[in-house]
Amino acid sequence: MSGIFGAYSKTGKPVLEEVYLGLYALQHRGQECAGIAWSEDGRIAAAKGMGLLHNAIEQQCLTQKNAPCAIGHVRYTPLPGSQQHNVLPIGANYARGAVAVSHDGLITNLKELTVQLENQGAIFQSSTDSEAILHLMAHKSHMQPLDALIDSLRKVKGSYAVIVLLNGVLVAARDPWGFKPLVIGKKDEDHYVASESCALDIVGAKLLRDVEPGEIVVIDDRGMRSLKIHHECFRGMRCSFEYVYTARPDSIIDGRSVYEARKEMGRLLAEQAPCPEAEITAGMPDSGTIAAVGYAERSGIQLEMGVVRNRYVGRTFIQPTQKVRDLGVKIKLNPISEVFDNKKAVIIDDSIVRGTTAERVVSMIRDSGASEVHLRIASPPVLHPCRYGIDTRKEETLAAVRMTVPELCKKIGADSLEYLSEENLIAAIGLPEDQICTACFTGKYLDENDLKAGA
Ligand code: SF4
Incomplete structure (x- = not known):
């Protein structure tokens, strides 16, 4: 990338x-x-x-x-x-x-x-x-x-x-x-x-x-x-992951505001995967924050900026080694105890790739006093590697490949875990379905004939 x-x-x-x-x-x-x-x-x-x-x-x-x-x-x-x-x-x-x-x-x-x-x-x-x-x-x-x-x-x-x-x-x-x-x-x-x-x-x-x-x-x-x-x-294959995670929210890609797309992902997630027991909504900074705004708006569950990000640490996703990545999560994010103390929280994140970040975040929020931690992901499970230039690594390292959703929920220690559907992801991006690549979620890669058409 x-x-x-x-x-x-x-x-x-x-x-x-x-x-x-x-x-x-x-x-x-x-x-x-x-x-x-x-x-x-x-x-x-x-x-x-x-x-x-x-x-x-x-x-x-x-x-x-x-x-x-x-x-x-x-x-x-x-x-x-x-x-x-x-x-x-x-x-x-x-x-x-x-x-x-x-x-x-x-x-x-x-x-x-x-x-x-x-x-x-x-x-x-x-x-x-x-x-x-x-x-x-x-x-x-x-x-x-x-x-x-x-x-x-x-x-x-x-x-x-x-x-x-x-x-x-x-x-x-x-x-x-x-x-x-x-x-x-x-x-x-x-x-x-x-x-x-x-x-x-x-x-x-x-x-x-x-x-x-x-x-x-x-x-x-x-x-x-x-x-x-x-x-x-x-056919178009515009990367949907740009709207989910990669691009900055103040960018406009192919005529669609990344901010608006992320907020809509949050709204549709609230409809598709409600969490009525939650008392507060919080987003994982940075790319989960805007979806959390949409989730709170549509669900009516109060939004809190409950997790603070150290601005001087890079994105964990693009650190080169697992060791650095593990350390990165720890030093990058800090939940505010006053926000979570004795509260049932629904946490919105953009995606789960390897699951390491989600597990640490859930555990940190529990340590901050939350009585329940429900995780909602503003994109579908990442089940396939990207063949087009985003480093999501090998299939066997992807959390959603190794585990079912209930197994993954247990592994990361959340009270519940739900993902945005592919249909809602496409609807939130707002471009025609045949113009978007969702291959890392769906496995719908370009086939050999499509690729050869470019030769
Ligand atoms: S496979 Fe995923 S990350 Fe790669 S281009 Fe397609 S949507 Fe983007």
């Missing part, structure tokens, strides 16, 4: 600091490493490093550069990919000029492409998906760079939102199914592309629209133009 951001200034204004700020707003999408790339004297230059953005890149050094076009990346990399040479964007100076690529998603035919490219002489420097796109382009040096990029994207299967710096031009593309979000913004004469609209807000840009699934948007001094990667139509 990654956050990507690009900027192009028609008036030649330096944009590196804006890219840095855009990445700041996207830090929740990746905390392992960060990078920014731009053109300097016709060649790719970059600032990159490991860790959170402010550790990875020295902001001050960006103010001395005059680049009017740049792209940036924050990345979550499951171990062992977490290494300096895998920090993105990846750049190269090939026969047709300077190119740098940032990619969010998962290229499902990467192995196949890598073997093919290595047989043709390519030497890979990293294990990133983005490098395959670079090599595919380099092998089409008889084509114009933009045509080579389109040709490369036609060969790629799986999920991608990519931002490419191509000889000083900004290019953004989204896979034909629209798995990964990508939006375009504008401020005066300057254009921006970003994983989420919250990153446009930070630079004062107005959200223009989403990059459409299967679209390539080219931004240069002539303005913005739109091209298609494929001529065929594809």
Whole structure:
């Protein structure tokens, strides 16, 4: 999972600091490493490093550069990919000029492409998906760079939102199914592309629209133009997990406010899984909080901000090891005893992946004095791994795979446990059912024919 951001200034204004700020707003999408790339004297230059953005890149050094076009990346990399040479964007100076690529998603035919490219002489420097796109382009040096990029994207299967710096031009593309979000913004004469609209807000840009699934948007001094990667139509597979957990609530994805979608998940959860015995509703910060507002509103059970989150600890879900993840839960959340003392509570969380967090949270709330702890989850059970770029790990590690709902309820120590149904999840997101991916909940992956349609 990654956050990507690009900027192009028609008036030649330096944009590196804006890219840095855009990445700041996207830090929740990746905390392992960060990078920014731009053109300097016709060649790719970059600032990159490991860790959170402010550790990875020295902001001050960006103010001395005059680049009017740049792209940036924050990345979550499951171990062992977490290494300096895998920090993105990846750049190269090939026969047709300077190119740098940032990619969010998962290229499902990467192995196949890598073997093919290595047989043709390519030497890979990293294990990133983005490098395959670079090599595919380099092998089409008889084509114009933009045509080579389109040709490369036609060969790629799986999920991608990519931002490419191509000889000083900004290019953004989204896979034909629209798995990964990508939006375009504008401020005066300057254009921006970003994983989420919250990153446009930070630079004062107005959200223009989403990059459409299967679209390539080219931004240069002539303005913005739109091209298609494929001529065929594809069904939509917009990631429903973005609305459940991944995206920030102040983002708008494919025209739907993440805040509104989460609140509606809470309202529908209250109808579907009521808890009349509860005296208070509390949400698990951060992504369960908004669903809790909806649950309290629809159920009439008083909302309390009963669990406090330490803002300086990252999301447990995206910590790389189990040991760190376990510690993360403990130091991240703290229930307020005065809220829970001798109260029956219904707790709203966004999802249960491995179950470790839920178990610790229920136990902490009991220790805070709650007489009953009922857990309501604002999404269906996660039963399948994601094949499209969200790290939900192997199927056997998923709590809902290892246990039935009553077994899981017992394991985590709750008095009751219920989940939002798939129908209500789709209704809350508000996009047509055939435009949404719910595969990690339902196992309804794209089938081989769908994937081949993109080849
Ligand atoms: S499988 Fe789940 S996490 Fe992956 S793209 Fe589909 S909805 Fe999103």
